[in-house]
Structure formats: structure tokens, C-alpha cells
Amino acid sequence: MADNYTSEMSLEGLDDEESSTLSAYSSAMNKFKREYRRNNSIDRDAYYVFLMSGTGSSKSGYMPFKRQYGFIFSDNTNDLTKTIAHELGHGAFRLRHTFSNEGYIASQGSTNNLMDYSDGTKLYKHQWDLVHDPENVNTLFEDDEESATSIKVNSENILALLNSNKRS
Numbered sequence: 001m002a003d004n005y006t007s008e009m010s011l012e013g014l015d016d017e018e019s020s021t022l023s024a025y026s027s028a029m030n031k032f033k034r035e036y037r038r039n040n041s042i043d044r045d046a047y048y049v050f051l052m053s054g055t056g057s058s059k060s061g062y063m064p065f066k067r068q069y070g071f072i073f074s075d076n077t078n079d080l081t082k083t084i085a086h087e088l089g090h091g092a093f094r095l096r097h098t099f100s101n102e103g104y105i106a107s108q109g110s111t112n113n114l115m116d117y118s119d120g121t122k123l124y125k126h127q128w129d130l131v132h133d134p135e136n137v138n139t140l141f142e143d144d145e146e147s148a149t150s151i152k153v154n155s156e157n158i159l160a161l162l163n164s165n166k167r168s
């Protein structure tokens with residue numbers, strides 16, 4: 001876990017322009033990431049998950065596919081571990097929602113899966129296959145133009161986190 005980081009920028013409306021395609025950050029998120037990167041040394045092989053409150057977001061978190069930075073809106077989650085694991089599922093392993101058009105499995109909230117909007121923390125076999133695919137894990141970050149707490153996680157931490165969810 002990295003140090004607390006205090007930003008002067010307003011975090012309100014951080015995800016106002018959030019893309020529904022999970023492919024891009026909003027401009028406010030990009031601004032925050034740039035500021036964070038200016039003020040901290042970045043480990044290229046780690047994921048950064050920012051825990052934020054008071055953003056006014058209606059979501060519990062946001063992390064685009066295969067990106068290095070995730071945002072957790074802690075006002076909207078009562079299970080931080082699940083939310084972090086869910087967002088890393090998107091960001092680190094390109095896992096889709098179980099109810100997404102592209103990989104539809106079941107309607108929203110009807111499964112006990114980590115990638116559903118529910119309390120579930122399970123993963124299906126095809127999801128584990130993505131998690132354990134070394135090529136998928138190692139081609140970490142697509143190029144990226146650049147008071148929160150950040151959690152820095154590497155791939156081993158993520159697997160441990162996902163495994164702890166698998167057992168629960």
C-alpha cells in the first residue's frame with residue numbers, strides 16, 4: 001500500500017464523462033493521473049488503485065481494460081476488497097461484466113460472480129483462464145497519456161487477492 005496522497009484538484013464529478021465501453025478515462029481522471037505521476041515515482045510493473053471519497057460518483061469503481069490505474073469510489077461500496085478485485089478484473093485481466101453485451105452470461109445481479117454487480121466473488125473457468133494467461137498478464141499496460149489513497153499492486157498481489165476471493 002502506498003502513502004496517502006493529497007490532491008488540490010477537485011475530485012467532484014470525476015467520472016462525469018465516464019465511458020460505458022471501459023476503454024478510456026474521463027478527462028478529470030486523466031488530469032488526476034497526470035498530477036499523481038508528476039508527484040510520485042511510478043512503478044511500471046504495478047497497478048495503482050486510488051481510493052476516493054466525496055467524488056459524487058454513482059459508481060463504486062472504474063478501471064478501463066488493461067490499464068494501470070483504477071479508481072474506487074469508497075462512498076459507494078461496503079466491500080472494498082471485492083470492489084478492488086472487481087476493478088482489477090477489468091484493468092489487469094480484461095474481464096467483462098457477466099451481463100455485458102460482448103460476453104453475456106446472465107442478467108445483471110443474478111450471479112455470484114466477481115464481475116457481476118452483486119455481492120459475489122466467484123470466477124468462472126474462462127475467467128480464470130484469462131487471469132492465468134501469462135501473455136495477457138505480461139503485456140501489462142497499453143500506452144497511456146499519462147485526498148486519495150493509492151494501493152500499488154503487482155500481479156502476484158492480484159492473484160493472491162483473487163484467490164482469497166475464490167476461497168470465500
Ligand SMILES: [Zn+2]
Pocket residue numbers: 086087090097
Ligand atoms: Zn465493473
